[in-house]
Amino acid sequence: MKVIVADDSRVMRNIISNALKPMGFEILHAANGQEVIDILQLSWSQIGLILLDWNMPVMNGLEVLKEMKGNDQYKDIPVLMVSTEAEIGKMDLAFNEGAKGYLAKPFTQDELTKLISSTIKI
């Protein structure tokens, strides 16, 4: 299964990718929200999960959610927000736009695994 890891920080993309490796996913990197949309346009049917940062340049995480919500092809691809912004208000916004879960940085391997397992069938 292919997973998009979207974060403007290369260090953070690496951290998340390393945490996902034991689960056997093929990881695709995106440095901003527009790159997520570009990947989806090309290969949406192969994407099983998106891990999305909130604050990104060009297009932020919330804007990606809204874009996906309005597109029949990829509105059902599960999205997990991964962000330092873990307050209730922000989480509600993300859930209203279709996010399936929320993971606060920093997170442990265990927390990531549990959230992904409860979100998708591996």
Add this chain to the structure above:
Amino acid sequence: MADSIIAVDCSLEVMDTLKEMLGEEATLSGKSFEDIDSLQDYRMILVESADNQDELLQRIKKLRYACYFRNLPIILIKKQGNIDSIEPYLSSGATEVLSLDDPPAAFQQILKGYLSPNREPLKEEKEYLDSFINNTCKVLKTTASVETIFKEVYFANDFRIFGDISGIIGLSGAAEGLLGITFYWPLAKMIIARMMDVDQDRINAELIHDGVAEIINMISGSTKKEFVDKPYHFEISLPSVIVGSGHQIGHAENTPIAVLIFEVNFQYFALQVCLNYMNPQNH
């Protein structure tokens, strides 16, 4: 117990004058720059001015680095006359420049003033500083698997910090201010290599900038969560990174700047917490 002071490359004349100024309040040890192995036990560093300014500035810089972010005053002493411009010395890490030609009473008062003990955090300051300490340790443990030990806190008068790289985040809302983390390059490189699970030789400057920004982002974000409904709750900006020794960070006037020093594998970094908020207990 007398304060321990180190006098670096000081002539006998300067040593005698300093001993007389400091009296029994301090124990003065003279050492050459090359013979110094640790500044751990000293409360102040005195350096006699030399003709070779470049070498003197380099020595001051190295002494400042060897303080490992501790609030150790480095006082440059000129035997005669005054120094035209003190800014290069302050930028290299000196705290003050004095001359033996200065009025003795003023000289003595200034020196003794620098030996005043650092104030302890107030109860309300300790409350939020403890959260920053815990979250700093947690972030590095979780992302880089490093054990971080909190060593000490002091309150700085300015934000001139002598590390190699700082990540800073502006704070606004009920509380305003700034949060900054400062590393020496080798420790920043080691931590980021561990975060990315790669060899250190694969870590370039760009990744260090990126990683330092992420570290301060995570510390501020995870601490912020604990401050909901507290008078010092804040929103955070996007992080910025500053590179260069002796960089100075602007801060709000009349706002305490707490400097927290941490140790990771016998290397050190500092977290600066500058927070201004309306304490309801005071109103």
